[in-house]
Amino acid sequence: MGLFDSLKKNLPGLKDKVEDLVEEHDDTIKDGLDKAAEFADDKTGGKHHDKIVQGVAKAKDTVDDLAQPDAGETPKAKKAAKRPPRKPA
Numbered sequence: 001m002g003l004f005d006s007l008k009k010n011l012p013g014l015k016d017k018v019e020d021l022v023e024e025h026d027d028t029i030k031d032g033l034d035k036a037a038e039f040a041d042d043k044t045g046g047k048h049h050d051k052i053v054q055g056v057a058k059a060k061d062t063v064d065d066l067a068q069p070d071a072g073e074t075p076k077a078k079k080a081a082k083r084p085p086r087k088p089a
Contacts, residue, residue: 022066029063 022029037056041049 019066022063023068026063026067030060033059033063
């Protein structure tokens with residue numbers, strides 16, 4: 001059995017474990033994201049502040065999505081629901 005076969009076999013169980021861990025430690029994860037953002041902002045002298053803030057916001061949204069999964073709704077479906085509709089060409 002190859003590496004990818006093993007991953008496919010264990011993926012559902014791993015996903016559940018990750019969701020459980022994120023749900024239990026979401027505040028700690030978000031604090032870590034804030035500290036990492038502050039560190040990066042300091043090291044870049046604020047040059048990339050806007051991008052850092054955007055990245056942290058997206059990461060925190062992902063943490064929220066993992067911590068509170070809606071029944072039957074995948075993260076991809078949630079992302080599509082948040083996206084504004086496309087304008088016809």
